[in-house]
Each structure stands twice: as structure tokens, then as C-alpha cells.
Amino acid sequence: MAVTDTELAAMHRALALAETVRGRTSPNPAVGAVVLTPAGELAGEGATAPAGGPHAEIRALAEAGDEARDSTAVVTLEPCAHTGRTGPCTEALRAAGVARVVYAVDDPTPAAAGGASVLREAGVDVVGGVEEHAAASGALRPWLHAVRTGRPFVTWKFAATLDGRVAAADSTSRWISSAPSRADAHLLRATVDAIVVGSGTVLADDPQLTARLGETLADQQPLRVVLDRRHRVHDGRVLDSAAETLILDTAVPRFALKALFDRGVRHVLLEGGPTLAGAFLEDHCVDEVVAYLAPLLLGAGPNALGEAGIGTLVDAAVLEVESVSRTGNDVKVVARPRWAEQATEE
Numbered sequence: 001m002a003v004t005d006t007e008l009a010a011m012h013r014a015l016a017l018a019e020t021v022r023g024r025t026s027p028n029p030a031v032g033a034v035v036l037t038p039a040g041e042l043a044g045e046g047a048t049a050p051a052g053g054p055h056a057e058i059r060a061l062a063e064a065g066d067e068a069r070d071s072t073a074v075v076t077l078e079p080c081a082h083t084g085r086t087g088p089c090t091e092a093l094r095a096a097g098v099a100r101v102v103y104a105v106d107d108p109t110p111a112a113a114g115g116a117s118v119l120r121e122a123g124v125d126v127v128g129g130v131e132e133h134a135a136a137s138g139a140l141r142p143w144l145h146a147v148r149t150g151r152p153f154v155t156w157k158f159a160a161t162l163d164g165r166v167a168a169a170d171s172t173s174r175w176i177s178s179a180p181s182r183a184d185a186h187l188l189r190a191t192v193d194a195i196v197v198g199s200g201t202v203l204a205d206d207p208q209l210t211a212r213l214g215e216t217l218a219d220q221q222p223l224r225v226v227l228d229r230r231h232r233v234h235d236g237r238v239l240d241s242a243a244e245t246l247i248l249d250t251a252v253p254r255f256a257l258k259a260l261f262d263r264g265v266r267h268v269l270l271e272g273g274p275t276l277a278g279a280f281l282e283d284h285c286v287d288e289v290v291a292y293l294a295p296l297l298l299g300a301g302p303n304a305l306g307e308a309g310i311g312t313l314v315d316a317a318v319l320e321v322e323s324v325s326r327t328g329n330d331v332k333v334v335a336r337p338r339w340a341e342q343a344t345e346e
């Protein structure tokens with residue numbers, strides 16, 4: 001790809017900027033942008049504001065001011081060519097006198113796409129596809145998935161013993177994972193749009209389902225969603241004022257995900273319990289698995305995953321391991337079902 005080392009470094013900065021707004025932009029994508037002077041110096045940077053607010057490019061241009069003239073804009077997503085809730089970024093880039101645009105991922109939405117050609121026609125030098133894989137598998141992933149499939153990206157998170165159990169035979173379950181794993185899981189909560197659980201989990205554990213950093217609530221709280229087909233949830237910490245809560249009277253993953261998509265949710269964190277996880281897996285509605293495995297063995301007690309309609313080994317859900325790391329005494333595994341890989345490659 002014909003980009004300079006400085007532009008490549010700026011793209012890495014733009015990717016990092018996009019990470020800082022994960023969970024805050026939906027239904028819009030989490031995008032990062034950097035403006036470089038002709039000498040390759042940083043003139044401005046920005047990330048997408050909450051939906052309805054300025055796009056990443058607009059924020060970076062504002063910071064660059066007059067320095068945007070003859071500059072290079074480095075963006076994780078192709079600049080939009082449409083007027084939505086905000087005006088076209090292609091026009092703002094052109095008006096600011098930007099000479100070159102380097103971006104990672106083509107915008108797949110029919111309304112906003114085509115920005116690269118609009119810019120080229122305006123005489124701007126445009127290079128696309130730079131660090132495309134990193135961008136598409138990073139902060140843009142949930143949004144890209146949702147645009148392509150019409151449903152939110154689903155991360156299924158669980159903590160279990162090494163033999164896969166989420167509670168002991170007598171139902172005791174606090175705490176299976178270590179404090180660092182729980183802290184890591186709270187960071188994960190702060191980056192999603194919604195947390196989904198079944199009514200059984202609410203009745204059994206009375207979880208608050210908020211994102212907490214130490215003792216304090218994160219400033220960004222995901223929507224709490226309880227799938228409660230039988231109207232069993234009437235009280236509990238999940239209904240407190242710490243965050244918004246939605247109770248859906250369906251247990252059908254596709255209906256629930258459609259309802260959430262229609263509310264602007266693009267990334268769902270599925271947190272339990274085993275029955276619901278089984279139903280999501282059976283429906284191929286799990287796109288990523290985050291497992292915290294504690295070095296404990298129980299030999300009895302419920303498993304992380306309930307019945308998922310898999311009766312024989314050849315039907316097993318096959319995962320690609322993305323990363324393995326340590327959180328305290330636990331092992332954290334991030335993996336993706338094969339069908340999710342295929343959906344992304346389409």
C-alpha cells in the first residue's frame with residue numbers, strides 16, 4: 001500500500017482513538033481520525049461523537065483549524081458522502097483544503113458509501129484499505145456486522161471453572177473468577193451497547209449488570225436487557241436507577257436482537273445463563289466468545305453452556321481462538337465461531 005510510515009503510524013493512532021469511543025456512538029460506527037500537516041506533523045485528531053454529533057473527521061478538522069490546508073486526513077472508515085444527521089464529511093474535507101485521504105475500511109452502507117470517489121473527483125488523492133483488517137476486526141467490528149446482518153454483534157461472556165462449570169452442585173457461585181477477571185469483564189461492559197440476560201439469572205443471582213470501575217460506576221452504562229417471557233421479574237438490583245433497563249417478553253434470540261437493533265443497539269454482551277446461551281448458540285447468534293477460566297475443578301454443577309441442539313461431534317460449534325491471556329489466576333480466551341468468520345468474509 002502506498003502510504004508513508006508517518007501515515008501508517010497515524011492510522012494506528014486513529015485506530016486507538018476509535019477504541020476510546022466504543023459503546024458510545026451506536027447506532028453510528030466508532031471511528032478515529034487524524035490530520036497530518038504536509039510535514040507529517042499532527043495537526044488534529046478526533047473520534048466519533050455520540051450519535052447525531054460530529055463524525056471523527058469533523059472533530060479532527062476542527063482541532064486542526066487552518067493547519068488542515070494541504071493536509072493528509074487518516075481515517076479508519078471511508079469518509080461519508082451523504083447528509084444524514086450531519087453533513088457529508090467529503091465536503092468538509094474538501095472545504096478545509098485536505099489534499100490526501102488515507103482510510104482503512106470502505107463504508108458498506110448504501111446511503112453513506114462512495115466517499116472515496118467523490119473525493120477523487122474533487123482532486124483529492126485517496127488511498128483506501130490501509131490497515132483494513134485491524135480496523136474491521138477492531139472498534140468497527142460490531143457496527144460492520146450489524147450493517148451486514150441487520151442484527152447486533154453478540155459477544156457471549158462467561159466465567160467458569162476449568163471443567164466448564166458456572167456454579168457448584170449446591171448453587172454457590174461467588175466468585176468463580178478472580179478479581180482481575182471481574183475487573184476486565186467490567187471494562188468489557190463499558191464498551192458495549194447492551195447486556196442481555198435471562199430472567200433465571202436475575203432471579204438466581206440478582207445481578208446489577210452495570211459497568212463498574214473499582215467501586216465507581218463507569219460514565220457509560222449499557223442498556224440492561226432481561227429476556228423474561230413468563231413475566232417473572234418484578235424487582236431486583238437490575239431495576240435500580242444506575243442504568244436503563246428493558247424487559248422483553250420473548251426468549252427467541254432473533255426477536256430480541258431485532259428489537260435491540262431497532263433501538264440502535266449494535267453490540268450486545270450476552271451474560272447468561274446457560275439456557276439462554278444455548279439458545280443463542282443454537283440460533284448462530286453468537287459472534288464472539290469471551291471465557292474466563294478459573295483454575296478450579298468442581299466435577300458437578302451447571303455448565304456454562306446449556307442445550308444448544310448439538311447431538312453429535314460433527315455438529316459441534318467450531319471456534320477460532322483469537323487470543324489467550326491471563327487475568328489474575330485465570331485464563332482468558334477470546335474466540336469466534338466459524339460462522340461468524342464466514343459472515344465477515346462475505
Ligand code: AOF
Binds near residue numbers: 054080084087
Ligand atoms: C459516524 N462517525 O466518524 C463516520 C461516520 O447520521 P449521520 O450523519 O451521523 O451519519 C452516520 C453514517 O456516517 C454512518 O452510518 C457511517 O456510514 C458514516 N460515517 N459515521 O458516526 C464517523 N465517519
Ligand code: ZN
Binds near residue numbers: 090
Ligand atoms: Zn461523515
